[in-house]
Amino acid sequence: ASLFAADMTVWEKSTLNSIIKRKELRVGLEAGYMPFELKDKKGNIIGFDVDIAKEMAKELGVKLTLVNTAWDGIIPALLTNKFDIIMSGMTITPQRNMQVNFADPYIIVGQTILIRKDLAGKIKSYKDLNDPKYTVVTKLGVTADFATKKLMPKAKLRLFETEQEAAMEVINGKADAFVYDLPYNAIFYAQNKNKLVFLDKPFTYEPLAWAINKGDPDFLNWLNNFLMIIKGDGRYDAIYNKWFKS
Ligand code: ARG
Numbered sequence: 167a168s169l170f171a172a173d174m175t176v177w178e179k180s181t182l183n184s185i186i187k188r189k190e191l192r193v194g195l196e197a198g199y200m201p202f203e204l205k206d207k208k209g210n211i212i213g214f215d216v217d218i219a220k221e222m223a224k225e226l227g228v229k230l231t232l233v234n235t236a237w238d239g240i241i242p243a244l245l246t247n248k249f250d251i252i253m254s255g256m257t258i259t260p261q262r263n264m265q266v267n268f269a270d271p272y273i274i275v276g277q278t279i280l281i282r283k284d285l286a287g288k289i290k291s292y293k294d295l296n297d298p299k300y301t302v303v304t305k306l307g308v309t310a311d312f313a314t315k316k317l318m319p320k321a322k323l324r325l326f327e328t329e330q331e332a333a334m335e336v337i338n339g340k341a342d343a344f345v346y347d348l349p350y351n352a353i354f355y356a357q358n359k360n361k362l363v364f365l366d367k368p369f370t371y372e373p374l375a376w377a378i379n380k381g382d383p384d385f386l387n388w389l390n391n392f393l394m395i396i397k398g399d400g401r402y403d404a405i406y407n408k409w410f411k412s
Pocket of ligand 1: 195196197198199202203237254255256257258307308309310347372374
């Protein structure tokens with residue numbers, strides 16, 4: 167191999183090549199988005215993304231290392247090679263796609279709303295929340311944050327570091343509505359049925375995908391074909407059913 171990066175082949179530079187050489191797949195994620203990545207009682211990170219990452223590492227014949235990373239630093243951490251891939255329920259957005267490459271979507275979700283029980287009937291969709299008398303809460307830097315600013319510009323918006331802190335504001339009566347991805351809200355609602363109303367019709371279209379560094383066609387090709395294969399051979403469905411059917 168040449169000492170000069172410019173002389174390296176696409177393959178020599180590929181993250182796929184370095185994963186194989188290192189015998190380790192490093193996955194960046196932020197544990198807190200159930201059922202994609204969350205901590206169990208012992209503090210282990212588990213979830214839908216984690217099980218797919220395990221399957222990925224198995225196919226690559228390497229060990230898996232999970233790198234828990236705060237959401238607002240997750241793209242910068244990928245760009246500075248703290249890990250090889252983001253598998254963290256990340257929505258493909260054109261803005262993020264200017265910084266990273268995305269594999270094909272592995273699931274489609276959308277934004278939904280949990281409201282305070284006493285607002286039942288008054289708030290029927292996000293449109294009714296677009297009013298300065300309502301306080302919307304969500305997590306900083308997620309698509310729920312962007313969608314609220316765009317579609318409910320008149321509502322008061324308060325942003326939190328974690329999903330859990332934001333959602334608890336509605337439970338505690340300090341906010342009127344929590345906007346977030348459907349899968350998270352479905353679980354949070356199931357855990358707090360008597361305290362909330364769930365407006366479960368998604369009002370955005372959000373393909374979730376794995377993000378990698380730009381300029382790496384070999385890794386991207388491997389990932390897309392891996393996804394196609396596990397979707398076809400039952401492995402994806404088995405993992406999906408474990409986390410989404412209960
Ligand atoms: N899908 C949303 C987004 O991309 C939320 C993802 C949050 N993921 C997490 N692991 N906390 O902005």
